[in-house]
Amino acid sequence: xxxxxxxxxxxxxxxxxxxxxxxxxxxxxxxxxxxxxxxxxxxxxxxxxxxxxxxxxxxxxxxxxxxxxxxxxxxxxxxxxxxxxxxxxxxxxxxxxxxxxxxxxxxxxxxxxxxxxxxxxxxxxxxxxxxxxxxxxxxxxxxxxxxxxxxxxxxxxxxxxxxxxxxxxxxxxxxxxxxxxxxxxxxxxxxxxxxxxxxxxxxxxxxxxxxxxxxxxxxxxxxxxxxxxxxxxxxxxxxxxxxxxxxxxxxxxxxxxxxxxxxxxxxxxxxxxxxxxxxxxxxxxxx
Amino acid sequence: xxxxxxxxxxxxxxxxxxxxxxxxxxxxxxxxxxxxxxxxxxxxxxxxxxxxxxxxxxxxxxxxxxxxxxxxxxxxxxxxxxxxxxxxxxxxxxxxxxxxxxxxxxxxxxxxxxxxxxxxxxxxxxxxxxxxxxxxxxxxxxxxxxxxxxxxxxxxxxxxxxxxxxxxxxxxxxxxxxxxxxxxxxxxxxxxxxxxxxxxxxxxxxxxxxxxxxxxxxxxxxxxxxxxxxxxxxxxxxxxxxxxxxxxxxxxxxxxxxxxxxxxxxxxxxxxxxxxxxxxxxxxxxxx
Numbered sequence: 001x002x003x004x005x006x007x008x009x010x011x012x013x014x015x016x017x018x019x020x021x022x023x024x025x026x027x028x029x030x031x032x033x034x035x036x037x038x039x040x041x042x043x044x045x046x047x048x049x050x051x052x053x054x055x056x057x058x059x060x061x062x063x064x065x066x067x068x069x070x071x072x073x074x075x076x077x078x079x080x081x082x083x084x085x086x087x088x089x090x091x092x093x094x095x096x097x098x099x100x101x102x103x104x105x106x107x108x109x110x111x112x113x114x115x116x117x118x119x120x121x122x123x124x125x126x127x128x129x130x131x132x133x134x135x136x137x138x139x140x141x142x143x144x145x146x147x148x149x150x151x152x153x154x155x156x157x158x159x160x161x162x163x164x165x166x167x168x169x170x171x172x173x174x175x176x177x178x179x180x181x182x183x184x185x186x187x188x189x190x191x192x193x194x195x196x197x198x199x200x201x202x203x204x205x206x207x208x209x210x211x212x213x214x215x216x217x218x219x220x221x222x223x224x225x226x227x228x229x230x231x232x233x234x235x236x237x238x239x240x241x242x243x244x245x246x247x248x249x250x251x252x253x254x255x256x257x258x259x260x261x262x263x264x265x266x267x268x269x270x271x272x273x274x275x276x277x278x279x280x281x282x283x284x285x286x287x
Numbered sequence: 288x289x290x291x292x293x294x295x296x297x298x299x300x301x302x303x304x305x306x307x308x309x310x311x312x313x314x315x316x317x318x319x320x321x322x323x324x325x326x327x328x329x330x331x332x333x334x335x336x337x338x339x340x341x342x343x344x345x346x347x348x349x350x351x352x353x354x355x356x357x358x359x360x361x362x363x364x365x366x367x368x369x370x371x372x373x374x375x376x377x378x379x380x381x382x383x384x385x386x387x388x389x390x391x392x393x394x395x396x397x398x399x400x401x402x403x404x405x406x407x408x409x410x411x412x413x414x415x416x417x418x419x420x421x422x423x424x425x426x427x428x429x430x431x432x433x434x435x436x437x438x439x440x441x442x443x444x445x446x447x448x449x450x451x452x453x454x455x456x457x458x459x460x461x462x463x464x465x466x467x468x469x470x471x472x473x474x475x476x477x478x479x480x481x482x483x484x485x486x487x488x489x490x491x492x493x494x495x496x497x498x499x500x501x502x503x504x505x506x507x508x509x510x511x512x513x514x515x516x517x518x519x520x521x522x523x524x525x526x527x528x529x530x531x532x533x534x535x536x537x538x539x540x541x542x543x544x545x546x547x548x549x550x551x552x553x554x555x556x557x558x559x560x561x562x563x564x565x566x567x568x569x570x571x572x573x574x575x
Contacts, residue, residue, distance in 0.1 A: 050382070078289060082379065110293035114377035116345050119296060119337075122288060122325070154340070155333035157292070159325040 010145045011178045011210055014099045017066060017251030019274035021266060024256070030263035032064070037267045039274070040066040042253045043096070046073060049088040058095055067096040068211075068251075070103070076134050076148065077107040077121040086141050093142050100145040100210060101138075102180045105131070105168070120153035123160040123167045131167075135175040147178035147210045152185045152226045156193070165203035172208040179205065182213035183239040184232065184255075188224040197239055206247040212240060214273060215255040228257035232269055237276070244279045252277055288322040295326070296338055297376060306331065342372055345386070352387045353415045355465045356394065356408065359473045363403050367394065384423055391416025405473045407456040411465070414458045417450050421485035422494050435544050435551050437516055443540050443549045444512035450485040451507060457481050459498065484548055497548070502527065506539050510549055516540065 018039025021031065025047075031038060041061055048054045048069075061067050069092050073085060093101050106118035121127055138146050148171070150164065162170075168179060181204070190197035214237075216230035232254070243249065252273040256266060291313070294301050305312040309327065318326070346368050350357045357364045371393050377386060394412035398404055437443070445451065457479040464474050482504045484497040499507070505526055509519045520536045543549040 084380070107289055107293065109379040110290040112378060113290070113293040113297055114379045114381060115293050115296050116341050116377050119293070122292070127289075154337035155330050157325060158328040159321055 008172075008176050008178070008208060010176055011100075011147075011208060014145070014178075014210060014250050017068070017211070019252045019270045019277060020065075020068075020254070021270060022070075022253055022255040022257070023061060023067075024260075026260050027256075027263070027266075030266075034263055034267055035064055038065070038270060040068065040251060040253075042068045042070045042102070042255075043092075045069040045071040045089050045092050048092050048095075055095060058092070062096055066098070068098045068253075069093050069096050069101055070253075071101070072104070072118070073108050074103045074134075074138065075108040076103060076105060076131050076138075077127060078109060078134070079111075079130060081134050081137060082109075086138065090141055093144065098144070100147050100178065101142050102147045102149060102211065103138075104151050105148040105171075106151045118151045120151065120155075120157060121167070122157040123162045123164060125161055128162075128167060128170055131171055132174045135171065135177050139175065139177065145176065145178055145210075147180045149180035149182050149213065150185050150189075151182075152188050152192075163203070165200055165205075168208075169203075169205045172205045177208070178210035179208045180211045180213060181209050181243065182215075183243060184213065184215045184217065184236040185226060187233065187235040187239055188217060188226050191224040191235070197235075198242060201239070201243060201246065206243075209243070209247055209249060211251045211253065212243065212249055212273075213253050213255055214240065214269070215257075228255045229259040231261075231265065232272075237272065240273065240276045241279070244276045249277055288316075288318060288326070291316045291318065291322075291326060295329075295334060296341055299338065299373070302331075302334065302338065342369075345372065345377065348383055349387055349390045352419050353391065353394075353412065355461060356411050356415055358465065359404055359408055359411070363401070367397055367401070370397070384419075387419055388416060391419070405475070406478075407461075407476050410454045410456045410458070411461055413452065414454065414461055417452055417483075417485045418494055418496075421448075421450055421487055422492075437537060437541055437544065437551070439517045440515045441551050442512045442515055443510040443519070443544065443551055445507060445510060446486065446548055446550050448486055449548050451482065451504070452485070453480065453482045453504075455480055457498075458483055458496070486548065497546070502535075503539055503543075506536055507543065507549070510540065510543075 020040035020042060021027070021038050023031065023041045023043045031041070043058065043061065048058045058067070069089065071089055074081065074089070089101070104118050105121060107121060108115050108118060121131070135146055135148070148168075150168070171177065172179060186197050186200060189195070190200065214232045215226065215228040216232045216236075217225045217227045218230055219225065240252070252270075254266060254269050254273060295305070301312065305326075313323065313326075346365065349368065368390070371390050375386070375389055375393065391412050395409050395416070398409040398412060399406075401408070435441075455478050456476050458481065460476050460479075464476065482499050482501070484495075484499060484507075486495050486497075487493065488495045502523075506519065506523055509522050509526075514522060516537065519540070520533045523536050524530055524532050540549060544551070
């Protein structure tokens with residue numbers, strides 16, 4: 001049974017963004033050449049936090065597109081947030097004037113250690129309390145809603161007190177934050193860890209889902225890899241279609257980070273996602 | 288718990304230690320019985336796979352910055368990288384660029400002792416590191432919009448974004464002979480000492496390398512903002528044991544000013560105490 005939709009006013013105020021693309025410098029020319037076919041862009045925040053020249057590039061993007069910053073290094077599951085890092089993402093977030101900021105429900109660092117990648121959170125009450133405090137602080141600093149993405153994970157950390165969907169639900173109810181549902185990550189996790197992705201969807205706080213991610217990967221030695229290097233697979237499209245029928249979605253971002261194809265390949269997938277978002281539940285938003 | 292998990296992901300000896308001596312390995316962590324039980328019941332094979340993916344992800348960034356070096360002999364270079372990975376773990380707040388630069392410096396020091404690689408491998412690591420430095424230096428060097436008047440009291444110095452380095456092998460050979468022969472056995476190169484300026488072009492930000500001869504290098508080294516043009520000339524004549532070098536030194540400085548490699552400081556002697564740092568590749572000696 002699907003959880004009842006609850007409406008969060010800050011999230012409800014986010015406008016419908018449509019179907020967009022993850023900005024990568026390798027795609028810049030193609031993006032501007034096809035600007036009319038791309039509704040909005042998502043940037044990787046860390047690509048714009050250091051070099052002042054990068055901020056000029058960001059201004060150029062913001063002049064033409066709605067731009068959503070998407071961070072990698074917040075580490076919401078860590079004991080403490082990095083104040084310098086928060087200040088740096090605040091600058092980027094302010095420059096974009098985005099209606100929300102997105103990150104991952106993950107851990108990327110611990111005292112003295114930079115893991116170098118997204119690692120899974122241990123779904124327990126103490127970690128949930130810490131994540132709630134961290135999310136509230138981020139939203140206070142950024143002065144906008146934070147939306148958090150489900151990540152792929154290599155293994156379950158045993159003896160967790162709850163499932164991921166319950167963790168998400170309790171987190172969004174306590175903080176008012178939103179969810180960035182990466183349907184490809186869900187597809188990959190369901191494949192690798194052998195669970196029913198539809199049951200996962202039904203357990204998630206659907207009313208808090210703001211945006212989705214789509215990407216294409218490959219399978220290596222029986223393990224699905226989230227490589228962002230190939231066209232979106234059928235399983236991900238099916239999940240997007242199902243999700244879009246269940247709840248309104250404000251925006252969809254196609255992520256493609258390697259083996260860059262001709263722009264027409266990306267534009268076709270962006271259009272396919274746009275059609276998915278045009279299902280009845282999503283049309284409510286656009287009206 | 289999270290700190291211990293993070294260490295398990297990135298520290299292979301710690302993972303082995305945990306398997307061999309649980310109590311000793313976990314002594315520094317203040318874990319509840321539940322946390323301890325959770326850690327010890329993580330699938331070790333999946334943990335190793337994840338850890339390997341983290342190593343590969345970090346190494347991939349480095350390989351991208353040192354393509355010619357890794358093309359020499361990828362398996363051997365990856366073994367060297369493994370040493371680097373364990374000796375220089377990533378710390379929170381480290382920029383990826385720091386990792387790439389630290390790797391280059393480590394390889395410069397490491398490769399001379401590895402006979403399995405060509406003798407120029409260390410120079411190649413240095414060369415690719417400096418290319419990365421120059422491209423990441425931020426502002427490109429800009430030739431002055433107006434010709435700068437080189438007076439006898441002007442104090443020229445090296446543009447802060449320019450890197451000057453010496454090599455035992457001719458780096459021009461690296462691009463022409465290593466860059467096009469990927470997959471083939473590394474060619475034998477004869478030692479041929481050279482000195483190169485690395486900087487970014489103002490026009491398009493592209494990497495520029497300027498090979499300079501020994502007298503020009505000497506002049507650049509003397510242009511450290513503490514000396515006036517006259518003093519540079521005098522010091523060059525003394526150093527090179529020659530006289531009547533004034534015209535040649537002035538022409539060289541003017542040429543370097545036009546290229547944006549040298550810039551002029553105010554001719555106020557009081558500013559000498561605040562002179563900009565001469566940026567020379569670490570480890571290079573001054574021979575004055």
